[in-house]
Amino acid sequence: MALYVQKYGGTSVGSVERIEAVADKVQGFKQQGHDIVVVVSAMSGETNRLIGLAKDIQSNPNPREMDVLVSTGEQVTIALLCMALAERGVSAKSYTGSQVKILTDSAHTKARIQDIEVSSMQKDLESGNVIVVAGFQGVDDQGNITTLGRGGSDTTGVALAAALKADECQIYTDVDGVYTTDPRVVEGARRLEQITFEEMLEMASLGSKVLQIRAVEFAGKYKVPLRVLSSFQDGPGTLITIEDDAAVEKPIISGIAFNRDEAKLTVMGVPDVPGVASRILGPVSRENIEVDVIVQNVAADNTTDFTFTVHRNDYDSAEKVLNQVAEELGAREVVGDNKIAKVSIVGVGMRSHAGVASKMFDALADENINIQMISTSEIKISVVIAEKYLELAVRALHSAFDMDVNDSVSE
Amino acid sequence: MALYVQKYGGTSVGSVERIEAVADKVQGFKQQGHDIVVVVSAMSGETNRLIGLAKDIQSNPNPREMDVLVSTGEQVTIALLCMALAERGVSAKSYTGSQVKILTDSAHTKARIQDIEVSSMQKDLESGNVIVVAGFQGVDDQGNITTLGRGGSDTTGVALAAALKADECQIYTDVDGVYTTDPRVVEGARRLEQITFEEMLEMASLGSKVLQIRAVEFAGKYKVPLRVLSSFQDGPGTLITIEDDAAVEKPIISGIAFNRDEAKLTVMGVPDVPGVASRILGPVSRENIEVDVIVQNVAADNTTDFTFTVHRNDYDSAEKVLNQVAEELGAREVVGDNKIAKVSIVGVGMRSHAGVASKMFDALADENINIQMISTSEIKISVVIAEKYLELAVRALHSAFDMDVNDSVSE
Numbered sequence: 062m063a064l065y066v067q068k069y070g071g072t073s074v075g076s077v078e079r080i081e082a083v084a085d086k087v088q089g090f091k092q093q094g095h096d097i098v099v100v101v102s103a104m105s106g107e108t109n110r111l112i113g114l115a116k117d118i119q120s121n122p123n124p125r126e127m128d129v130l131v132s133t134g135e136q137v138t139i140a141l142l143c144m145a146l147a148e149r150g151v152s153a154k155s156y157t158g159s160q161v162k163i164l165t166d167s168a169h170t171k172a173r174i175q176d177i178e179v180s181s182m183q184k185d186l187e188s189g190n191v192i193v194v195a196g197f198q199g200v201d202d203q204g205n206i207t208t209l210g211r212g213g214s215d216t217t218g219v220a221l222a223a224a225l226k227a228d229e230c231q232i233y234t235d236v237d238g239v240y241t242t243d244p245r246v247v248e249g250a251r252r253l254e255q256i257t258f259e260e261m262l263e264m265a266s267l268g269s270k271v272l273q274i275r276a277v278e279f280a281g282k283y284k285v286p287l288r289v290l291s292s293f294q295d296g297p298g299t300l301i302t303i304e305d306d307a308a309v310e311k312p313i314i315s316g317i318a319f320n321r322d323e324a325k326l327t328v329m330g331v332p333d334v335p336g337v338a339s340r341i342l343g344p345v346s347r348e349n350i351e352v353d354v355i356v357q358n359v360a361a362d363n364t365t366d367f368t369f370t371v372h373r374n375d376y377d378s379a380e381k382v383l384n385q386v387a388e389e390l391g392a393r394e395v396v397g398d399n400k401i402a403k404v405s406i407v408g409v410g411m412r413s414h415a416g417v418a419s420k421m422f423d424a425l426a427d428e429n430i431n432i433q434m435i436s437t438s439e440i441k442i443s444v445v446i447a448e449k450y451l452e453l454a455v456r457a458l459h460s461a462f463d464m465d466v467n468d469s470v471s472e
Numbered sequence: 473m474a475l476y477v478q479k480y481g482g483t484s485v486g487s488v489e490r491i492e493a494v495a496d497k498v499q500g501f502k503q504q505g506h507d508i509v510v511v512v513s514a515m516s517g518e519t520n521r522l523i524g525l526a527k528d529i530q531s532n533p534n535p536r537e538m539d540v541l542v543s544t545g546e547q548v549t550i551a552l553l554c555m556a557l558a559e560r561g562v563s564a565k566s567y568t569g570s571q572v573k574i575l576t577d578s579a580h581t582k583a584r585i586q587d588i589e590v591s592s593m594q595k596d597l598e599s600g601n602v603i604v605v606a607g608f609q610g611v612d613d614q615g616n617i618t619t620l621g622r623g624g625s626d627t628t629g630v631a632l633a634a635a636l637k638a639d640e641c642q643i644y645t646d647v648d649g650v651y652t653t654d655p656r657v658v659e660g661a662r663r664l665e666q667i668t669f670e671e672m673l674e675m676a677s678l679g680s681k682v683l684q685i686r687a688v689e690f691a692g693k694y695k696v697p698l699r700v701l702s703s704f705q706d707g708p709g710t711l712i713t714i715e716d717d718a719a720v721e722k723p724i725i726s727g728i729a730f731n732r733d734e735a736k737l738t739v740m741g742v743p744d745v746p747g748v749a750s751r752i753l754g755p756v757s758r759e760n761i762e763v764d765v766i767v768q769n770v771a772a773d774n775t776t777d778f779t780f781t782v783h784r785n786d787y788d789s790a791e792k793v794l795n796q797v798a799e800e801l802g803a804r805e806v807v808g809d810n811k812i813a814k815v816s817i818v819g820v821g822m823r824s825h826a827g828v829a830s831k832m833f834d835a836l837a838d839e840n841i842n843i844q845m846i847s848t849s850e851i852k853i854s855v856v857i858a859e860k861y862l863e864l865a866v867r868a869l870h871s872a873f874d875m876d877v878n879d880s881v882s883e
Binding site: 077080081111114115117118119122123125126127129130132133136137139140141143144145147148154155157159160204206 | 488491492522525526528529530533534536537538540541543544547548550551552554555556558559565566568570571615617
């Protein structure tokens with residue numbers, strides 16, 4: 062008999078019928094003898110409705126009151142789910158973030174969890190109750206309601222699992238696990254049985270939006286086994302573990318992530334002197350533009366070319382900043398391209414396998430796809446290519462690294 | 473400079489525009505130098521929406537979770553009003569019932585206030601903040617969210633005014649005060665400048681639905697001056713006071729209340745023995761049927777007739793209960809009429825004035841209205857008449873007691 066923390070997102074509790082389906086699921090686990098703590102999001106659409114009301118009143122709503130407002134979304138869900146459980150004869154008790162209490166700092170709308178009081182929940186668990194906790198919210202040491210920011214319900218689930226020393230934190234969502242890549246792009250994309258936290262972090266930040274990245278970091282830090290499953294169909298999902306558990310027969314590459322909405326900018330002919338990188342990126346970051354891949358090659362004839370990628374929406378403002386910077390630096394010119402995409406292969410296995418990079422580049426060359434930028438880390442290799450080749454590149458790599466469903470079966 | 477507790481009901485905060493209008497009003501009071509504590513209800517329609525969700529899940533929703541659910545309605549309003557005040561440069565801080573904390577007993581969905589902590593609000597008031605409190609809700613000593621039941625926001629306002637020793641509790645609503653009777657029935661109905669708590673209690677319970685009756689009781693008990701005003705137009709409203717303040721030139725009758733949805737039932741030929749009243753009403757109340765007027769006349773030939781009124785919706789079930797009771801008691805028969813109405817004249821002045829009753833009966837007789845039942849208290853006289861005469865009776869009495877607008881001006 063285990064203790065599971067189960068998190069159900071907004072789509073999974075998006076209507077009375079779906080809340081009742083979650084109650085059925087929870088009842089099933091309870092009947093198997095498990096202790097269950099459920100974390101829920103607001104019903105899908107509700108948070109946006111509330112934010113809409115706020116923005117009708119203040120274009121830049123007061124953050125403290127914003128948290129008071131949007132935290133009602135999850136509060137509605139916990140009450141309705143407890144009613145659905147009670148209707149099934151399952152005794153359940155709801156907790157708001159304040160009631161738990163999930164202590165956070167006072168950074169309204171983006172608070173961080175500092176501590177969780179477990180004694181009251183543990184007492185209720187011992188009495189046989191299912192505990193239903195409002196995700197995404199907490200309370201600061203002054204008693205103010207705080208929220209963890211969008212998607213923060215995943216973090217609530219992981220934090221509760223860590224605090225309660227749960228056997229597993231199960232994130233129920235609208236996909237049945239983490240895939241080797243997007244099944245809409247590669248028909249043979251395969252659900253992974255396991256993936257490491259590090260790989261998941263690279264996959265998440267690279268655009269596989271299954272899990273909130275802070276929740277994965279948190280789970281890794283506190284070694285909480287994390288499982289992604291579907292609310293709508295049965296199945297084992299994908300277990301996210303620390304590396305040791307997944308060592309045997311680990312494939313070299315776990316997945317292929319990609320990101321479509323990128324743009325790249327290059328400052329050409331930058332004088333090759335110390336401090337030039339920060340003189341270029343400082344003004345960009347002061348405009349609140351997030352920079353993704355950064356590449357600087359070795360200098361020739363005392364100048365170098367400095368390239369980085371940004372979200373496509375930020376392309377125009379980044380270009381404006383760079384033109385001024387280039388003039389100040391005496392650089393030759395600024396060139397850019399907002400029709401690019403990034404493709405990354407991710408896997409802890411590549412650490413110990415030579416030749417992964419060359420196999421990737423070969424596969425792309427075979428398709429006549431030109432690589433514009435390369436960036437690597439310990440467990441991933443990213444390339445920037447023309448956007449029009451994105452699907453072709455992903456399919457070629459998926460096949461080259463033997464990740465297709467058929468390959469997997471025949472292995 | 474005064475401290476006012478102002479309560480705005482669901483209609484007054486029913487949309488973003490109306491919340492902004494309330495913010496304008498509060499800003500005006502603040503600019504006059506007053507300290508303001510605002511109590512708000514849920515936006516009109518919101519509580520019903522939430523109850524609808526609950527009833528889709530449980531026909532008889534779990535009371536603890538019902539309170540968690542419906543308390544979100546007021547929480548949304550306090551946040552939005554604080555944003556609207558902030559947008560106007562008025563610093564404001566919202567408080568849920570738990571945050572105040574408004575300590576109640578644990579009777580979910582109909583809790584009673586036991587204590588209110590004022591220190592935190594007082595500190596915020598001293599710093600110049602407007603305090604915006606969620607009405608209708610509290611917290612029990614275990615930290616569970618409770619609600620005071622429908623209309624309980626009035627009670628929150630009065631209780632806060634008492635706890636904070638406010639100069640006045642102002643209830644903003646969609647009418648501009650308490651009237652001598654319903655202006656839809658009597659064109660010349662007049663707004664009262666003042667009315668006593670006792671009169672207001674009789675008016676409220678008799679169908680003038682301006683104020684929640686528990687709030688009036690509470691205000692009377694703690695001697696909180698209470699004022700009913702309109703959210704939508706300026707004006708002094710009606711002040712509800714303890715009797716002494718209103719003694720001078722007090723008219724005999726303050727108002728005429730009436731109730732349309734009544735039905736009467738008579739058990740004829742009941743043996744006139746001790747305990748018969750409770751043997752009749754006991755089974756009725758066990759069916760959760762509320763009884764209003766009860767009349768039993770002196771016995772003739774060892775039997776008596778026992779009559780009472782109920783809400784028209786309860787007529788059929790009350791009749792069924794009575795038929796069985798009549799048989800057990802050996803009573804002659806049960807007769808009833810579900811087309812009756814009750815009209816009451818209310819006024820502390822009648823205590824010291826003889827002849828009020830006969831003046832009332834004369835006025836009705838002049839219109840050929842037959843009186844079916846009579847019931848009296850210290851400050852009111854109620855008669856039951858055929859429903860079709862209701863408007864005629866109210867107008868005749870309003871005129872007989874010199875309450876019309878013109879009479880008042882000429883006095």
